Amino acid sequence: xxxxxxxxxxxxxxxxxxxxxxxxxxxxxxxxxxxxxxxxxxxxxxxxxxxxxxxxxxxxxxxxxxxxxxxxxxxxxxxxxxxxxxxxxxxxxxxxxxxxxxxxxxxxxx
Amino acid sequence: xxxxxxxxxxxxxxxxxxxxxxxxxxxxxxxxxxxxxxxxxxxxxxxxxxxxxxxxxxxxxxxxxxxxxxxxxxxxxxxxxxxxxxxxxxxxxxxxxxxxxxxxxxxxxxxxxxxxx
Numbered sequence: 301x302x303x304x305x306x307x308x309x310x311x312x313x314x315x316x317x318x319x320x321x322x323x324x325x326x327x328x329x330x331x332x333x334x335x336x337x338x339x340x341x342x343x344x345x346x347x348x349x350x351x352x353x354x355x356x357x358x359x360x361x362x363x364x365x366x367x368x369x370x371x372x373x374x375x376x377x378x379x380x381x382x383x384x385x386x387x388x389x390x391x392x393x394x395x396x397x398x399x400x401x402x403x404x405x406x407x408x409x410x
Numbered sequence: 411x412x413x414x415x416x417x418x419x420x421x422x423x424x425x426x427x428x429x430x431x432x433x434x435x436x437x438x439x440x441x442x443x444x445x446x447x448x449x450x451x452x453x454x455x456x457x458x459x460x461x462x463x464x465x466x467x468x469x470x471x472x473x474x475x476x477x478x479x480x481x482x483x484x485x486x487x488x489x490x491x492x493x494x495x496x497x498x499x500x501x502x503x504x505x506x507x508x509x510x511x512x513x514x515x516x517x518x519x520x521x522x523x524x525x526x527x
Contacts, residue, residue, distance in 0.1 A: 322426065334513065335475055336513045346447075347517075349520060351515070352511075389455050391512065391513075
């Protein structure tokens, strides 16, 4: 049950697009349609941004999108805004009912 | 509206146990699972365990197997997480989250557990 691998940090300027990767194995990300992404601002509880690889919950901006290829899932944020600056975590549900998080990525909006 | 309300801050000594509660409202409790997630100071999210509120089935992170137990009381729509043999590195904010096939769509406010002698 190793954590999924995310870059420690990414950055972008307002209006730009960024992509955060989340790499697992054929036992989790590669074998699951249940990959989700969370945004966490300092001192706050995480917020679900993407579920089942590419679906957005009601109320989440369409600037956030998700995809998956093989063992790697990705979160793309387009039209970066200052309020997007936060920590982002991916998570995968595995066939053995185990859940696993990525290590987290700090997004800085320059 | 869906709400998960957790119990308050805990301070425990090494070797003790802690039990955190999570009261759910605004949805049919047995239709979803509950996962517990913790976050040590300055660290990332760590999934601890899951319980089906429908049938009580559980699964746990291998790292915590044997020290953690999650339960539910369907009569009060409340989930519980008990962690035993506490160590200083168990100091963290503990969250409950509604779990829909591994998507955590609603979260509690978090409970700070401090382990210190």
